[in-house]
Each structure stands twice: as structure tokens, then as C-alpha cells.
Amino acid sequence: MEPILTISNLTKKFGYLTAVKDLTFTINKGNVYGILGPNGSGKSTTLGIVLNVVNKTAGDFKWFDGTVSTHDALKRVGAIIERPNFYPYMTAYQNLKLVCKIKGVDYKNIDEKLDIVGLLDRKDHKFKTYSLGMKQRLAIASALLNDPEILILDEPTNGLDPQGIHQIRGIIKKIASEGTTILLASHLLDEVEKVCSHVVVLRKGERLYSGRVDEMISSHGFFELKCEDNKRLIRQLENDSTFGIIKEENGLITAFLNEPLEASEFNKLLFESGIVLSHLVKRKESLEDQFLKLTDNN
Template sequence: MEKILEVKNLTKRFKQIAVNNISFDVEKGNVYGLLGPNGSGKSTTFGMLLSTINPTSGSWKWFGKDGTDTDTLKRIGAIIEQPNFYPYLSAEKNLEIVATIKGAPNSRIDKVLETVNLLARKKDAFSTYSLGMKQRLAIASALLANPEVLILDEPTNGLDPEGIIQIRDIINSIAKSGTTIIVASHLLDEIEKICSHVIVLKHGTAIYSGSVDAMSNTKGFFELRSDDKTLLISALNGLNLFSSVKEKDQIVIAQISEDISASELNKKLFEKGVFLSHLTKKKESLETQFLELVKQSNS
């Protein structure tokens, strides 16, 4: 895969270390999450990558070129602050001003408003917009120049559940068009729903960088139920495919050590006289994996 961004040993010290020697790559066409609590260095990292904050040390490349120059910025759409538009002007007029600044054609305005589901409200003043609509208009402005990369810093911050879902759907829609997206968030659930890859920050240090699926070394687990629970547990232990077999709330949970499909497991249990009324294969949630990573980084 083509690397859009390569970050090497990036560090920023203010009075204290805000970002500590982080390295990660971003490959074209994926959605990356920069995950960490407030104060973990997410916004500072974005600031350095967009050349609004000078790094203490380290380097990065956008599109194979060192640093972030004017030409590079034209290929990036970013929202790293609260939406800032003229309150008395309509969405359309505000985007016309942004288009002039960015050198983007006005013909893009309806397209980006449609992308963020605001086309029907384009004549309405910005001051009449809800917080979620203002955030969606900010995304539209970032898309005006048809960027190759979209950077969003806490795009769902302060939104109600409906607003969060709308932003999530928009991000997924933009990603399907092939745009590379980097999203900073402290919300594990949101990162899990929209991102293929994640960089986990803790106190400015990257404790994980890679695919969401690969965050955990485990192969997942099965949830099973049978009328003969004793026979089920005995059969599972006899297969030597599981690191542990436990009972929880009338469900048997088998932690996978040797990967096997649900249909294959069902067949093997049937051959042992076990008839299942429930069988589901699952992966650990991102929250479980995140907590395990934090625990490992503390040890």
C-alpha cells in the first residue's frame, strides 16, 4: 500500500513532554484513529503535522516529501478547531468565501453540502444551525478542495447521540470514496465503528500502532449454549482448541487458541453428541483491547 504519511520519532516538549518519540505510518485509503484521553498529545501531533506547531525533534513525510509545505497543505483538508464561520451568512455564502481562499471552484459547494446532508439548508444562516450541523458544515469546508487526506480532531465532541451517528455515517461515506482519513478521538466506541487502523496514545507516547483487528493477540472467543451444559464444557475441553472454557450467565465462553470457524466447531460438537441452541464467534471489544494495552504499558 502507498504510504500517505510517515512519522518518525516525533517529539514535542513545552514545559512538559506533550508528544514523546512517536512513530507511525498512514497508508492510502484507510481510516486511522488517533486514540487517547484528553491531554494525551493528539491535537499537538496534528499541529506538528500541519506545521502550526514546531516539533522539538523528529520528522515526517507527507506523500513521500519531508515536512509540510504549501503544496502539501493543498492536498489536506483539516478541522482541528471549532467551526468558525460568519454567523449572519448562509452556509452557501460561507463556503463561497472558503472556496475563494482555497482556490476551489464554487461548483464544488453543492457537492460537499450534499455529502454532509446540508444541501437543503444551504440558504440558511450559520447562526440557525445546531452544533451537529455546524460540525458537518466544517467537514464540508474541509472537502471543498477535494483533498486526498481529511484530518478531523474530535469531530463528535459535544454532540448528542443522533449527531454522533450522523458524523460517523459521513466519515464512512467519505472513506468509501477513497479519501484517507485521520480522526482523533477519546471515544473508544467511535474509533471502533469507523477506523480500520489505530494509533493509541498515552501521556504523549504511542503504545500501539496498527490495525484495529490486530490490537489483540487473541483470536477471539465463542459464546455457546446447550441444554446439556456439562457435556458441552467437557467436549470443548477435549478439543484442545481453547485456552480457557468458562461459564458466565448461562453462557459458555471458550477463548480461542487454535483458530476455527463457527461451522467447523458446530460440526465437531455435533459429532460428540452436543446440540447447540446458541453459537456466536466474537472478537474482544476495542475497549477490552485498549485496557489490556494500558495495563501492559504500566507493567
């Protein structure tokens, strides 16, 4: 695996507040990474540090193989970490020409990037006439002008309507399929599950999980259960090593599996123990279930 960004024991304090705490993870080439966490978990601060707009308190980070300066490395990075900010009375094409001048990039890239984000037919329309979703797509086109090796997006679908969200996610997948590494920060579990191959879960600035999304949700699932005597059923489950976390809410028991177990086999075992279920459903854990388990005790 070829590393693009390596973060080692990164810490950022704002006075008494620790926004990022001893954070370590690596972004490898060719994947879509999600930094997942609720608002205030340190996602934007982490991105700000590696993009040189926020100073770190402790720890370190290095771009690529570590032999290039951050200034030179950022020429190979595309990023959107704030709301798109273009000149309202200039067209999309004129705005991107200005970005090309600033980045020292040839104008010939503009049409190609507008086509990627689905705005080529609107290139001569003024920015002020664009919807919020179109503005966000233009910002992505702008970030792609220097053909970056990694594209960094902070909450890319924030504030968009369902159609806008769908379009942005489709664009992210398309860019990734062409070999660009992507790092996006999001508080939306659904977004990370649908778009990302890897995830780093943050809570109060600390890393709770780092790895593949499919490995995070490749558990054995869980049962939803009800019977006339839930207390007896819970005792039975607690004495069985097949089960891990067991919860009861509004009369419904949720029992997470530590190992494979079919619903029919489980039902039979309970029946033989004198427990008759009135409700039995086996479900696969979603990223949300795993996220809630990770953050439950934090």
C-alpha cells in the same frame, strides 16, 4: 501501499512536559486511521505538528513522497482541528464561498460538498440557525472544498447528541468509501471500532499499538468464570499455558485465552479436575478490552 503521511521519532515538549514522545507511524492511502487515546495522550498535539500549527521539538514527518514542502502538501489536505468558526449572519453557502476564495477553489464545488454532508437543502439558512451537529457537518463540507487526498478530524463527534454522532460517522464512512484517506483523533473506543480500519493507540504521548483494528481485536477471546473455590480455580488457570492475563473482580474471574479453546471442552477439563463452575461465559474481546490490556501497565 502509497504513504500519505510518515511520522518518524516525533517528540514535542512543553517545558518539562513531554506531550509527544518518540512517535513513529505511517498513514497509507485509502484507509481510515484513528489516533486513539485518553485526553492528554498527545493526539491533538500530533495533528497540530503535521498541520504546521505546532512546532516539533525533535524527530520528523513528511507528507506524501517527501519531495513536496509542507506548505504545498497542505493544499492537498483538508482539516478540522478546532470548533467550526463561520460568520453567524452569513448563510452556509456564503460562508463556503468565502472559504473558496481563501483556498483558491471554484465555487462549483460548494453544492456537491453540501450534498455530501446533507446540508444542500439548508444552504441558504444563516449559520447562527444551525444546530451543533449541522455546524460540524458544514465544517466537514468546508474541509472538502479543495478535494483533499486526506481529511483530518480532531474529535469530530465531541459534544454531539446521539443523532448528530450517527450522522457524522455516516458521513465519514461515505467520504472514505469514495477514496479519501481519513485520519481522526478520538478518545472514544466505540468511534474507532465502528469507523476506522486502522488505529494508533497513544498513552502519555507514546505509541502503544499501531495496526489494523481487526487484527487488534482478533484474539481468542476470554472466559468469565465463577465457582465455590475461586482461589483454586485461579491456581489451575495460572498453571495452564492456554491462558494469559487472569483477573478477579467482585468474585468474577476473567481469563484471557492465548489459543483457541471451546467452552464445553474447558468445562469438561475443569470438571475432571474436580472443579465445578457456577458461571461460565465465553466472550470475544472488544477494542475496549484490548485497549485496557495495552494501557494497564502504563
